[in-house]
Amino acid sequence: xxxxxxxxxxxxxxxxxxxxxxxxRAPGPGRYAVAASGRYLECAQAGDAFTFxxxxxxxxxxWADYFDLGTDYGAIxxxxxxxxxxxxxxxxxxxxxxxxxxxxxxxxxxxLISQNNNITRIKRSVEGLCAAYGRPIGxxxxxxxxxxxxxxxxxxDFQALGxxxxxxxxxxxxxxxxxxxxxxxxxxxxxxxPEEARRALLTLYGVGGKVADCILxxxxxxxxxxxxxxxIRQLLARHYPGGFPYDRYRGFLGILxxxxxxxxxxxxxxAP
DNA sequence: ACCCAGGATGGTG
DNA sequence: CACCATCATGGG
Numbered sequence: 001x002x003x004x005x006x007x008x009x010x011x012x013x014x015x016x017x018x019x020x021x022x023x024x025r026a027p028g029p030g031r032y033a034v035a036a037s038g039r040y041l042e043c044a045q046a047g048d049a050f051t052f053x054x055x056x057x058x059x060x061x062x063w064a065d066y067f068d069l070g071t072d073y074g075a076i077x078x079x080x081x082x083x084x085x086x087x088x089x090x091x092x093x094x095x096x097x098x099x100x101x102x103x104x105x106x107x108x109x110x111x112l113i114s115q116n117n118n119i120t121r122i123k124r125s126v127e128g129l130c131a132a133y134g135r136p137i138g139x140x141x142x143x144x145x146x147x148x149x150x151x152x153x154x155x156x157d158f159q160a161l162g163x164x165x166x167x168x169x170x171x172x173x174x175x176x177x178x179x180x181x182x183x184x185x186x187x188x189x190x191x192x193x194p195e196e197a198r199r200a201l202l203t204l205y206g207v208g209g210k211v212a213d214c215i216l217x218x219x220x221x222x223x224x225x226x227x228x229x230x231x232i233r234q235l236l237a238r239h240y241p242g243g244f245p246y247d248r249y250r251g252f253l254g255i256l257x258x259x260x261x262x263x264x265x266x267x268x269x270x271a272p
Numbered sequence: 273a274c275c276c277a278g279g280a281t282g283g284t285g
Numbered sequence: 286c287a288c289c290a291t292c293a294t295g296g297g
Contacts, residue, residue, distance in 0.1 A: 019278060115279040121295055122278080164293030169280085208280045229278035261278075 003052045003059045009073035011096020012045045018097050018262045019119055020218050022110050022126040023144065033141060035130070036066055037103045040138035068098045068221075076252050086239040087256060090263035097258050099223060105182055106144045107219030108204075111211045112169050121162065128161040151178035169206025176204070194222055217254040226253040231264045 012032050016024045023035040027042075034041045041063060042053035054063060064070075077091045109129070114122050126144075133149045134142035151174045158167035177185065189197045197220065201212040216225035226246070228236070236244055249256055 111278075114277090116277060116292080117279085117294085118277040118296055120277095120297095124295090159293080162294065164295090165291090166280095166293080206280065210279060214278070227278070230276085231278065265278090 001055060003054055003056055005050060006048045007050055007067070007069065008048055009077075009096060010045075010048070010050070010067065010098055012043055012050075014094050014096040014262065015098060015100065017265070018094065018258055019265065020258065021100055021102065022119075022123045023106070023130065025141070033138060035137060035141050035143065036100075036106070037062070038137065038143045039063075040141055042138075066101055068101055071098070071223075071255075073098060073255070076255055079249070079252070080256070081245070081248065084245075086235075086263075087259065090259040091256075093266060094259045094262040097255075097262055099217065099221065099255050099258055101221050102218050103144070104186060104215065104219035105147065105177070108173070108207075108215050109144075109170065111214040111218070112173060112206050113163060113166050114214070115166065115206075115208075115211060117164075117166075125162050129158075132157075132161065147174050147177035147182050148179065150174035166206065172205045189220065194224060197222070198225075217257075223252050223254040224250065226257045229261070231261055232257065235260055235264045 012030070013026075015021070016026065016032055021034075021036075025033045027033055030045050032043045034043060039058075039062060044051045052059060052063060077095070080087045080091055082088070110122065110126055113125050117125075129150075130142040130144055133145035133153070137143045150170065153171065153174065155167045155171040158170050163170060185200070189200060192200070194216070198209075198212050198216060201207050201215055202209070207215070210227050210229055213225040213227035216222040217227060246253060
Protein backbone atom coordinates (compact mmCIF):
# COMPACT_ATOMS: atom_id res chain seq x y z
CA UNK A 1 0.00 0.00 0.00
CA UNK A 2 1.45 3.32 -1.06
CA UNK A 3 2.22 6.23 1.21
CA UNK A 4 0.57 9.58 0.57
CA UNK A 5 1.59 12.73 2.35
CA UNK A 6 2.23 16.42 1.97
CA UNK A 7 5.79 17.70 2.06
CA UNK A 8 6.76 21.37 1.87
CA UNK A 9 9.84 22.70 0.09
CA UNK A 10 10.21 19.68 -2.14
CA UNK A 11 10.07 19.25 -5.90
CA UNK A 12 11.03 15.95 -7.48
CA UNK A 13 11.96 17.41 -10.85
CA UNK A 14 14.29 19.96 -9.32
CA UNK A 15 15.98 17.32 -7.18
CA UNK A 16 16.32 15.01 -10.17
CA UNK A 17 17.97 17.75 -12.18
CA UNK A 18 20.12 19.21 -9.43
CA UNK A 19 23.10 17.03 -10.27
CA UNK A 20 23.37 15.26 -6.92
CA UNK A 21 21.87 11.89 -7.86
CA UNK A 22 22.36 9.83 -11.00
CA UNK A 23 20.04 6.89 -10.34
CA UNK A 24 16.70 8.59 -10.77
CA ARG A 25 14.60 7.89 -13.85
CA ALA A 26 11.53 9.71 -15.12
CA PRO A 27 9.05 7.14 -16.44
CA GLY A 28 6.46 9.84 -16.99
CA PRO A 29 5.61 13.46 -16.29
CA GLY A 30 5.79 14.18 -12.57
CA ARG A 31 6.82 10.61 -11.85
CA TYR A 32 10.21 9.33 -10.78
CA ALA A 33 11.72 5.93 -10.10
CA VAL A 34 14.45 6.12 -7.49
CA ALA A 35 17.13 3.55 -6.71
CA ALA A 36 19.13 4.03 -3.52
CA SER A 37 20.92 1.74 -1.08
CA GLY A 38 19.54 -1.36 -2.77
CA ARG A 39 15.96 -0.12 -2.55
CA TYR A 40 13.52 0.92 -5.24
CA LEU A 41 10.84 3.58 -4.94
CA GLU A 42 8.34 5.09 -7.34
CA CYS A 43 7.29 8.66 -6.61
CA ALA A 44 4.58 10.93 -7.91
CA GLN A 45 3.99 14.59 -7.14
CA ALA A 46 1.12 17.02 -7.56
CA GLY A 47 1.86 20.30 -5.84
CA ASP A 48 2.92 19.46 -2.30
CA ALA A 49 1.07 16.13 -2.36
CA PHE A 50 3.28 13.09 -2.85
CA THR A 51 2.64 9.41 -3.34
CA PHE A 52 5.35 6.83 -2.72
CA UNK A 53 5.24 3.16 -3.63
CA UNK A 54 6.41 1.87 -0.25
CA UNK A 55 4.81 0.86 3.01
CA UNK A 56 4.51 3.26 5.89
CA UNK A 57 7.15 1.23 7.68
CA UNK A 58 9.63 1.51 4.82
CA UNK A 59 8.94 5.19 4.58
CA UNK A 60 9.63 5.78 8.24
CA UNK A 61 12.60 3.43 8.34
CA UNK A 62 14.43 4.72 5.29
CA TRP A 63 12.88 7.08 2.78
CA ALA A 64 11.89 9.92 5.10
CA ASP A 65 15.54 10.26 6.02
CA TYR A 66 16.68 9.85 2.41
CA PHE A 67 14.64 12.91 1.44
CA ASP A 68 16.08 14.80 4.41
CA LEU A 69 12.69 15.53 5.94
CA GLY A 70 14.32 16.41 9.23
CA THR A 71 15.78 19.62 7.83
CA ASP A 72 13.79 22.86 7.78
CA TYR A 73 14.43 24.19 4.29
CA GLY A 74 12.05 27.08 4.86
CA ALA A 75 14.32 28.40 7.58
CA ILE A 76 17.36 28.08 5.34
CA UNK A 77 15.77 30.01 2.52
CA UNK A 78 14.55 32.63 4.98
CA UNK A 79 18.13 33.14 6.15
CA UNK A 80 19.24 34.34 2.72
CA UNK A 81 20.14 37.99 2.85
CA UNK A 82 17.61 40.27 1.11
CA UNK A 83 20.54 42.18 -0.34
CA UNK A 84 21.76 39.14 -2.23
CA UNK A 85 19.88 39.06 -5.55
CA UNK A 86 21.76 36.06 -6.89
CA UNK A 87 21.11 33.74 -3.95
CA UNK A 88 17.56 35.01 -3.70
CA UNK A 89 16.88 34.23 -7.34
CA UNK A 90 18.66 30.88 -7.06
CA UNK A 91 16.59 29.80 -4.07
CA UNK A 92 13.45 30.84 -5.91
CA UNK A 93 14.40 28.86 -8.99
CA UNK A 94 15.34 25.78 -6.96
CA UNK A 95 12.84 26.19 -4.13
CA UNK A 96 12.13 22.45 -4.03
CA UNK A 97 15.70 21.16 -3.91
CA UNK A 98 16.71 19.01 -0.97
CA UNK A 99 20.13 17.57 -0.30
CA UNK A 100 19.39 13.87 -0.27
CA UNK A 101 21.01 11.64 2.33
CA UNK A 102 22.59 9.18 -0.04
CA UNK A 103 24.79 6.19 0.55
CA UNK A 104 28.39 7.32 0.81
CA UNK A 105 29.80 4.54 -1.39
CA UNK A 106 27.31 5.27 -4.15
CA UNK A 107 28.17 8.96 -3.90
CA UNK A 108 31.91 8.31 -3.93
CA UNK A 109 31.71 6.20 -7.08
CA UNK A 110 29.30 8.56 -8.81
CA UNK A 111 31.41 11.63 -8.21
CA LEU A 112 34.63 9.84 -8.97
CA ILE A 113 33.10 9.35 -12.40
CA SER A 114 31.76 12.90 -12.52
CA GLN A 115 35.10 14.65 -12.86
CA ASN A 116 35.57 16.60 -16.08
CA ASN A 117 32.37 14.98 -17.32
CA ASN A 118 28.83 16.04 -18.17
CA ILE A 119 25.73 15.03 -16.28
CA THR A 120 24.09 13.17 -19.14
CA ARG A 121 27.13 10.99 -19.60
CA ILE A 122 27.60 10.50 -15.85
CA LYS A 123 24.06 9.15 -15.64
CA ARG A 124 24.69 6.84 -18.54
CA SER A 125 27.88 5.50 -16.98
CA VAL A 126 26.33 4.98 -13.56
CA GLU A 127 23.30 3.24 -15.04
CA GLY A 128 25.60 1.03 -17.07
CA LEU A 129 27.59 0.22 -13.96
CA CYS A 130 24.42 -0.78 -12.10
CA ALA A 131 23.05 -2.81 -15.00
CA ALA A 132 26.32 -4.68 -15.41
CA TYR A 133 27.25 -5.36 -11.78
CA GLY A 134 24.12 -4.73 -9.69
CA ARG A 135 21.08 -6.91 -9.17
CA PRO A 136 17.57 -6.20 -10.46
CA ILE A 137 15.42 -4.32 -7.95
CA GLY A 138 12.69 -2.89 -10.15
CA UNK A 139 11.56 -2.42 -13.73
CA UNK A 140 14.63 -1.51 -15.75
CA UNK A 141 16.40 -0.77 -12.48
CA UNK A 142 19.38 -2.34 -10.77
CA UNK A 143 20.99 -1.86 -7.40
CA UNK A 144 24.21 0.05 -7.10
CA UNK A 145 27.09 -2.47 -7.04
CA UNK A 146 29.00 -2.74 -3.78
CA UNK A 147 32.80 -2.74 -3.56
CA UNK A 148 32.94 -6.55 -3.61
CA UNK A 149 30.89 -6.55 -6.83
CA UNK A 150 33.45 -4.34 -8.53
CA UNK A 151 36.68 -5.60 -7.03
CA UNK A 152 38.64 -7.52 -9.61
CA UNK A 153 36.75 -6.17 -12.58
CA UNK A 154 39.30 -5.37 -15.29
CA UNK A 155 39.87 -1.70 -15.84
CA UNK A 156 39.10 -2.23 -19.52
CA ASP A 157 35.55 -3.30 -18.63
CA PHE A 158 34.95 0.00 -16.88
CA GLN A 159 36.37 1.83 -19.82
CA ALA A 160 33.97 -0.04 -22.08
CA LEU A 161 31.14 1.55 -20.08
CA GLY A 162 32.45 4.95 -21.09
CA UNK A 163 34.33 5.82 -17.91
CA UNK A 164 37.34 6.91 -19.92
CA UNK A 165 40.47 7.64 -17.91
CA UNK A 166 38.42 7.41 -14.69
CA UNK A 167 38.27 3.63 -15.09
CA UNK A 168 41.59 3.21 -13.31
CA UNK A 169 40.34 5.30 -10.39
CA UNK A 170 37.28 3.10 -9.94
CA UNK A 171 39.28 -0.12 -10.28
CA UNK A 172 41.65 1.07 -7.57
CA UNK A 173 38.85 2.27 -5.30
CA UNK A 174 36.91 -0.98 -5.59
CA UNK A 175 40.00 -3.03 -4.80
CA UNK A 176 40.84 -0.85 -1.85
CA UNK A 177 37.31 -0.90 -0.39
CA UNK A 178 36.53 -4.59 -0.91
CA UNK A 179 36.34 -7.18 1.85
CA UNK A 180 34.87 -4.88 4.47
CA UNK A 181 37.55 -2.25 4.05
CA UNK A 182 34.90 0.30 3.15
CA UNK A 183 33.33 0.13 6.60
CA UNK A 184 36.74 0.37 8.21
CA UNK A 185 37.53 3.42 6.17
CA UNK A 186 34.20 5.08 6.90
CA UNK A 187 33.96 4.35 10.60
CA UNK A 188 36.37 7.07 11.72
CA UNK A 189 34.90 9.53 9.22
CA UNK A 190 31.49 9.69 10.87
CA UNK A 191 32.74 11.38 14.01
CA UNK A 192 35.76 13.11 12.49
CA UNK A 193 36.15 16.84 12.24
CA PRO A 194 35.35 18.19 8.78
CA GLU A 195 38.98 18.83 7.88
CA GLU A 196 40.05 15.39 9.03
CA ALA A 197 37.30 13.68 7.06
CA ARG A 198 38.25 15.69 4.00
CA ARG A 199 41.92 14.81 4.37
CA ALA A 200 41.05 11.13 4.59
CA LEU A 201 39.01 11.33 1.41
CA LEU A 202 41.86 13.10 -0.38
CA THR A 203 44.08 10.07 0.12
CA LEU A 204 41.89 8.12 -2.31
CA TYR A 205 43.28 7.80 -5.82
CA GLY A 206 41.25 10.02 -8.13
CA VAL A 207 39.63 12.02 -5.34
CA GLY A 208 40.64 15.68 -5.24
CA GLY A 209 39.20 18.60 -3.37
CA LYS A 210 36.01 19.00 -5.35
CA VAL A 211 35.05 15.33 -5.34
CA ALA A 212 35.91 15.13 -1.65
CA ASP A 213 33.55 18.01 -0.96
CA CYS A 214 30.80 16.26 -2.93
CA ILE A 215 31.29 13.09 -0.91
CA LEU A 216 31.17 15.12 2.29
CA UNK A 217 28.00 16.95 1.22
CA UNK A 218 26.00 14.25 -0.53
CA UNK A 219 27.35 11.10 1.10
CA UNK A 220 28.08 12.20 4.66
CA UNK A 221 25.59 15.08 4.74
CA UNK A 222 28.19 17.56 5.93
CA UNK A 223 26.05 20.45 4.79
CA UNK A 224 28.88 22.88 5.36
CA UNK A 225 30.80 21.44 2.42
CA UNK A 226 30.74 23.77 -0.58
CA UNK A 227 31.89 21.96 -3.73
CA UNK A 228 33.27 24.35 -6.33
CA UNK A 229 32.98 22.94 -9.82
CA UNK A 230 33.27 24.75 -13.11
CA UNK A 231 29.69 26.07 -12.87
CA ILE A 232 30.05 27.39 -9.35
CA ARG A 233 33.45 28.83 -10.15
CA GLN A 234 32.06 30.85 -13.03
CA LEU A 235 29.03 31.93 -11.05
CA LEU A 236 31.15 33.09 -8.12
CA ALA A 237 33.45 35.01 -10.43
CA ARG A 238 30.56 36.80 -12.07
CA HIS A 239 28.25 37.45 -9.15
CA TYR A 240 30.55 37.48 -6.14
CA PRO A 241 33.70 39.25 -7.33
CA GLY A 242 34.34 40.38 -3.76
CA GLY A 243 34.05 36.83 -2.45
CA PHE A 244 31.13 34.71 -1.36
CA PRO A 245 29.83 35.40 2.18
CA TYR A 246 30.82 32.00 3.56
CA ASP A 247 30.79 33.10 7.20
CA ARG A 248 27.26 34.41 7.02
CA TYR A 249 25.91 31.05 5.91
CA ARG A 250 28.05 28.68 7.94
CA GLY A 251 25.98 25.62 8.81
CA PHE A 252 24.14 25.21 5.52
CA LEU A 253 26.58 26.34 2.83
CA GLY A 254 26.16 23.10 0.93
CA ILE A 255 22.43 23.58 0.53
CA LEU A 256 22.91 27.09 -0.81
CA UNK A 257 25.53 25.69 -3.15
CA UNK A 258 22.87 23.38 -4.57
CA UNK A 259 20.56 26.32 -5.22
CA UNK A 260 23.37 28.14 -7.01
CA UNK A 261 24.42 25.09 -9.02
CA UNK A 262 20.89 24.38 -10.19
CA UNK A 263 20.34 28.05 -10.95
CA UNK A 264 23.47 28.24 -13.08
CA UNK A 265 22.74 24.91 -14.74
CA UNK A 266 19.29 26.01 -15.80
CA UNK A 267 20.80 29.01 -17.54
CA UNK A 268 18.58 31.39 -15.68
CA UNK A 269 21.64 33.29 -14.59
CA UNK A 270 20.84 36.70 -13.21
CA ALA A 271 21.64 39.85 -15.10
CA PRO A 272 25.21 41.13 -15.04
C1' DA B 273 35.07 20.74 -36.29
C1' DC B 274 34.92 22.77 -31.98
C1' DC B 275 34.56 23.61 -27.06
C1' DC B 276 32.99 22.03 -22.83
C1' DA B 277 31.92 18.96 -19.01
C1' DG B 278 29.94 18.76 -10.94
C1' DG B 279 38.68 17.68 -12.09
C1' DA B 280 42.71 15.07 -10.67
C1' DT B 281 47.31 13.74 -11.38
C1' DG B 282 52.10 14.12 -12.28
C1' DG B 283 55.66 16.94 -13.78
C1' DT B 284 58.04 21.38 -14.08
C1' DG B 285 59.61 26.26 -13.04
C1' DC C 286 54.00 27.44 -3.81
C1' DA C 287 51.90 28.11 -8.73
C1' DC C 288 51.21 26.79 -13.23
C1' DC C 289 50.49 23.26 -16.94
C1' DA C 290 49.97 19.22 -20.11
C1' DT C 291 47.46 15.24 -20.04
C1' DC C 292 43.87 12.23 -19.35
C1' DA C 293 38.81 9.55 -22.54
C1' DT C 294 34.83 10.52 -24.44
C1' DG C 295 30.36 12.14 -25.53
C1' DG C 296 27.05 16.34 -25.30
C1' DG C 297 25.58 20.33 -27.47
